[in-house]
Amino acid sequence: MTTTRFAPSPTGYIHVGNLRTALMNYLIARKAGGTFILRIDDTDPERSKEEYVDAIKQDMEWLGLHWDRVERQSDRLDRYAEAADKLREMGRFYEAFETPTELDLKRKKQLNMGKPPVYDRAALNLSDAEKEALRAERGSGVWRFKLDHERIEWNDGILGDISIDAASVSDPVLIRGDGQVLYTIASVVDDTEMGVTDVVRGSDHVTNTATQIQIIKALGGTCPRFAHHSLLTGPQGEALSKRLGTLALRDLREQGVQPMALLSLMARLGSSDPVELRSEMAELIEGFDVNRFGAAPTKFDVQDLFPLTAKHLQSLPLADVADAVSDAGVPADLAEPFWAMARENITTLADLKGWWELCRDGAEPLIADEDRDFIAEAMALLPEGSFDGETWGKWTSTVKEATGRKGKGLFMPLRKALTGMERGPEMATLLPLLQVIRAKS
Numbered sequence: 001m002t003t004t005r006f007a008p009s010p011t012g013y014i015h016v017g018n019l020r021t022a023l024m025n026y027l028i029a030r031k032a033g034g035t036f037i038l039r040i041d042d043t044d045p046e047r048s049k050e051e052y053v054d055a056i057k058q059d060m061e062w063l064g065l066h067w068d069r070v071e072r073q074s075d076r077l078d079r080y081a082e083a084a085d086k087l088r089e090m091g092r093f094y095e096a097f098e099t100p101t102e103l104d105l106k107r108k109k110q111l112n113m114g115k116p117p118v119y120d121r122a123a124l125n126l127s128d129a130e131k132e133a134l135r136a137e138r139g140s141g142v143w144r145f146k147l148d149h150e151r152i153e154w155n156d157g158i159l160g161d162i163s164i165d166a167a168s169v170s171d172p173v174l175i176r177g178d179g180q181v182l183y184t185i186a187s188v189v190d191d192t193e194m195g196v197t198d199v200v201r202g203s204d205h206v207t208n209t210a211t212q213i214q215i216i217k218a219l220g221g222t223c224p225r226f227a228h229h230s231l232l233t234g235p236q237g238e239a240l241s242k243r244l245g246t247l248a249l250r251d252l253r254e255q256g257v258q259p260m261a262l263l264s265l266m267a268r269l270g271s272s273d274p275v276e277l278r279s280e281m282a283e284l285i286e287g288f289d290v291n292r293f294g295a296a297p298t299k300f301d302v303q304d305l306f307p308l309t310a311k312h313l314q315s316l317p318l319a320d321v322a323d324a325v326s327d328a329g330v331p332a333d334l335a336e337p338f339w340a341m342a343r344e345n346i347t348t349l350a351d352l353k354g355w356w357e358l359c360r361d362g363a364e365p366l367i368a369d370e371d372r373d374f375i376a377e378a379m380a381l382l383p384e385g386s387f388d389g390e391t392w393g394k395w396t397s398t399v400k401e402a403t404g405r406k407g408k409g410l411f412m413p414l415r416k417a418l419t420g421m422e423r424g425p426e427m428a429t430l431l432p433l434l435q436v437i438r439a440k441s
């Protein structure tokens, strides 16, 4: 059965880059009727925080990315220790004692000689006595996985055929000197034991994948299908990594971005399918195909989310936004006509308040000197009784006849006098609302 996972480290809030990973894995699982696991990669006790675990869950719930179960790596440390023992017994695991400064120096030397900065495996030549002495001097070493120097190949769901020379990659450190298990092995053990069939993650993980494929094989597991999506850049192609902090999902939520707008964009951006606003998750699931994504960096412009948000809001019935309408101060009996007027004129729900205040308090009329008499005459012609959807049309016809004005010269001064603005809601919808509200207050 298809099983995918989204595996964030709870060391910060999740952002649009993480969302891409989460969404792709979610859509693959749902399309196949499989399982979607939320895996919390919390093997680093210093950097992992419970508040981020909660925040990740809230953000995913906000988007409707429901998981079938949660797994936590911190609950599974014994499984990783067992896998490490197995690798040790197989002779694929070795202790190394270089300090970060020593490693840095080695890398610099290699680069100076025009060689790739790959760990030279000096630790493999240490005798037991030398290791003992180093341990006494420096404490426990790190544990590295001894790669087989052959080509590591896989067919990537996005990048196509990949072939990496294992000799060009350093033997990965899987356990730190202080005993902390690192993601590379924890992830492999989890993916294998949890039957993960498909792994989609960022292309910054390609080298990890190469080493993980060897670790999976060494441990006797089956490799999942891998797909590495491109990284997001800013609208001009600039690196987004530094700005991702400001593109946290909770910031977007604060700014009024609607979940379906965000999901619709992220499910298509960087693929050969056009971005189209969808109203239901089911449509996104139905139309999703990871193979349609390209390897080139994907440009992301946060501004694209606002027209999609506006379009989404326009499509919603009052029932879906009743809380926001009420929070804007609109009384329940006016919510229906107010929403019908306002929804065409907002970008986010935060704009409702301004329209409500305009309806309630009226605007500072904008009347040009040359329009003063015209406006006075028009106002005198406003029909008696309660206004409806026809009132605006009838009134403006009467005004047209009486004053001889037409087109923009007729409508614009009236709009500006009533709303204080040159643009805004359909006057036919707004006029009855203004009257009802004025009458009530």
Ligand code: GLU
Pocket (backbone or CB within 6 Å): 007, 008, 009, 041, 183, 187, 200, 201, 205
């Ligand atoms: N915790 C890892 C990360 O956030 C997971 C990567 C993976 O999907 O394997 O980068």
